[in-house]
Amino acid sequence: MKMKSRLAKNWLYVPLILMAVFYLIPMYVMLVTGFKSFAEIDLKTMWNLPSGIHFDNFIEAFSKLSPHLWNSFLMVIPAALISSALGSLNGFILAKWKFRGADVIFPFILFGMFIPYQSILIPLVVFMRTITMPVGAFFQSVGIDFPVSLAALALAHIIYGIPITTLTFRNYYASLPQELLEAAKIDGADMLGIYRWILLPISLPSFVVVLIWQFTSAWNDFLFAVVLTGNSDWPITVALNNMAGSQIIAWNVQMAGSLLAALPTLLVYIFLGRYFLRGLLAGSLKG
């Protein structure tokens, strides 16, 4: 009986492998197209393997996209770091240092992570334009080439990232026993001392979860980027979309460009997938 059900279960590999093929098709097309030489590019042979490993497409795509890849890094790293730090502090206060009204405030913060950004887009653009103009003018007058609109984009990601980072840290800190804090309090530690010496050292896994989440969502964002940044400040998503929309740049270069744009978040996923999954579940309030 046990034997029989084992054998029966092996049949499950058939649908599983079929599904795996389905999930890999876009990757396959991106890779085989990316590694073809220019001479081999033909829509009719798009499913064929390349004759060898050629980097023509990647070099071409990289030469067009590299400033924008750099823009993305420049914007995403501070955005992820700052919103995670804020989330940790907020989570600590909302979970372990509740002031009156903390439980009322929390759902209001949470709602911010679900709103369609179209409902705040006009004020956001007007507001950012109003701030970035004088700031940009100032940097220009002192002769510094500062990407003001990228900074505005990072700021938007920080602020609209607060709900999810706060949620993740709050859930984590709420799961820690209250005794942990009481003991420290008896020893005379104050609030910041408890945060710094007790909670922060054990928060590393949560920081990884939140940093990955923020990195991925800011890197992959298109809407904020397209309305807040100008041509030279475009992050990779906007630049890639424009490349794909243009008639001049061939589809093979677009494929290579897509892979370049996906690579940073894919690498994070491959090496830190476990933490990625936890962020994902937190995003559905189930963390």
Added chain:
Amino acid sequence: MLRDKDRYLSILLISPSILAVLIFVYGFIAWSVRVSLSKWKGLNADYTWNGIQNYLNLFSDPRFAVDVRNTLIFTGVFVIGSILLGFLLAVMLDQGLKGESFFRSLFLFPMAISYIVTGVVWRWLMNPASGSRTSGLNLLFSNLHLDFLQNAWHTTPYWGIAAIALAAIWQMSGYTMALYLAGLRSIPVELREAAQIDGATEFQIYRYIMLPLLSPVTLSALIILGHMSLKVFDLIIAIAGKQLPLDVPAIYMWQTTFDGLFYGRGAAIGILLLLSVAVLIIPYIRYTLKTETEA
């Protein structure tokens, strides 16, 4: 009891974040509402009172009617597809097969990629060209002698948006799988064993024991995926650009505001989107926080 110093400090430390959310979420929503009630059209702000005229215009706007229809079709295909596929994958991976974690990672990796990348690739996979210019999936179908599967994808009249939903299912079904898998793992093994002893078949166990116990997961998935489909934007832009047959409210809002400078109308679309999302999300947040305190 909190010491006074620490109480003030905690409020002081959290207030920048609360203030930021207050302004950038709630203040900006109020600002958008005000814009939606104005005659603002053009580069310069114009807050002349216009009542609910922008909303009334949308309700009789044929383009907005297309948007609503497209959103409904997209939501139906995307939500049902992702939930069914995610559930089936989770049940298969729940059987304790070898290589489970490999498959799990594989089904989930599209989540790490941006809609723009997904869109650019799927735009070539769903190339609708026919005859000697056939390529993409249509070419693959022809090579595999599955010609009957060939279709015009997102250029199909009326149902084109369903093709976009296919790409969205590719991207998001791993997420529902992860939700269901986490749900399945939280069901005590004893329950399954008891049913097995009582002679229940594997199908009966999933149908009559697991599925009812998983209904909170299904509810979360419905709400999360449902609210995502109301917001769908970048995926369509990357696959098809701005095309009227594939228009949705988010694209209409973007185009009418920033290309057409119809700020009043754009704000009205944004607020309608917000209301439709709020109807789903507010009860969900209340329900989740309530079950959390009970647990």
